[in-house]
Amino acid sequence: MKKQIAVLLGLALSAASLAYANTSLTVYTALEADQVDAYKAAFQKLNPDIDIRFVRDSTGVITAKLLSEKDHPQADAVWGLAATSLMILKQQGMLQGYTPKGADKLSRPFVDSSKPAQWTGMDVWAATICFNTVEAAKKHLPVPQTWADLTQPVYKGQIVMPHPASSGTGYLDVSAWLQLMGQKQGWAYMDKLHNNIAQYVHSGSKPCSMAASGEYPIGISFEYRGAELKSQGAPIALIFPKEGLGWDLEATAIVKGTKNLAAAQKLADFSASLPAMQLYQKSYAVLAMPGVAQPNPNLPRDYAKRLIKNDFGWAAQNRDAILQEWSRRYESKAAPKS
Known part of the structure; x- marks a missing residue:
């Protein structure tokens, strides 16, 4: 009898182990397409019992998808989405509180103030102008x-720039201009800029890629894509406007209601860890964990000091109203959605 019980217990434990080994974690992300595979591989190397299934799109698209699924969430976690978007999800009661292991090693502004935290920052991405020196000289x-x-x-x-409803980079630009200049002057500025815009595209990195290829001489984009293309030999100069740079945090969160909470917590732990920060630093100059970032030869050494004093709460709270007004004024030049 004891032998039979032992066998049954062994089978039960094996079944449980197999079930966990096959855990599939659905993770929504706005990470750049060329980052996803490396991030997934690094996590799964340490967590071979968890398989990540990424659902990737631009920030605005992923944010809208999450909100549309509020009553029937499809994602287990979010890894690499604007903190301003996660603040909206937090306001909607859509996030599962969890303070990752090691979060005390992160800079305080990078971690949600709730206890437990509802999102945890990863890195900063900020506005940059990609300027094609060859095409500009011709013109x-x-x-x-x-x-x-x-x-x-x-x-x-x-000039091409990202559409702020689709792209987190586009929204951080618009939000920054309104904060830097005030509402009246900010919209007046964008009215004038609109006269020079050829197209609003649905990606934060695409304007820089278009500038690098010579399709347009000027692309309002963000520093990672600009620095990467420049390092590959693209004839672009990276310009960091003197008024200051709009920026946002990439962050990680767990979606409330996930059936894979333990696996999602492992993802959050990894995202806040040193190995993850060492991965992020390959792309970004400002990280949640101090002392990890390395100088980028294509970015100014005082890059972090050029970031504006950003009111993330204001940007999140006013996002819908800002996007409605922006669309009313400028949607006529939006690129077709592919």
Whole structure:
């Protein structure tokens, strides 16, 4: 009898182990496409019993998808989405509180203030102008030094930027301009800039890629894509406007109601760990964990000091109203959605 019980117990434990070994974690992300595989491999090397199934798109698309699934969530976790988007999900009661192991080693502004935390920051991405020096020379375009410079008539039809409803980069631009200039002057600035915009595209990195290929001489984008393309030999200069740079945090969170909570917590733990930060530093110059980031030869050494004083709470709370007003004014130049 004891032998039979032992056999049955062994079978039960084996079945439980097999079930956990086959845990599939659905993770929504706005990470760049060329980052996803490396991030997945690094996590699964330490957690071979958990398989990540990424659902990837631009920030605005992923945010809208999560909100549309509020009553029937499909994601277990979010890894690499704007903190301003996660703040909206937090307001909607959609996130599972969990403070990752090692979160005390992260800079305080990178961790949600709730206890337990509902999201945990990873890294900073910020606005950058990608300027094709070859194409600009052909068209006799001066090098812009400020955001204000981009409204000069000489740049008419020469600029592409991300659509803020689709792209987190686009939204951090619009939010930053409104914070830097105030509501009245911010919208007046964007009215003038709109005159020079050729197209609003549905990706934060695409404007820089378009500038690098010469499709347009100027792309408002973000520093990771610009630095990467420049290091690959693209004829672009990276310009960091003197007024200051809009920025946001990439962050991780667990979706409330997940049936794979233990696995999602392991993902959150990894995202806040040193191995993950060492992975992030390959792309970003400002990280949640101090002392890990390395200088990037394509970025200024005082890069972190150029970031504006960003009110994330305001940006999250006013996102819908800002996007509605932006669309009313500028949607006519939006690129078709593929």
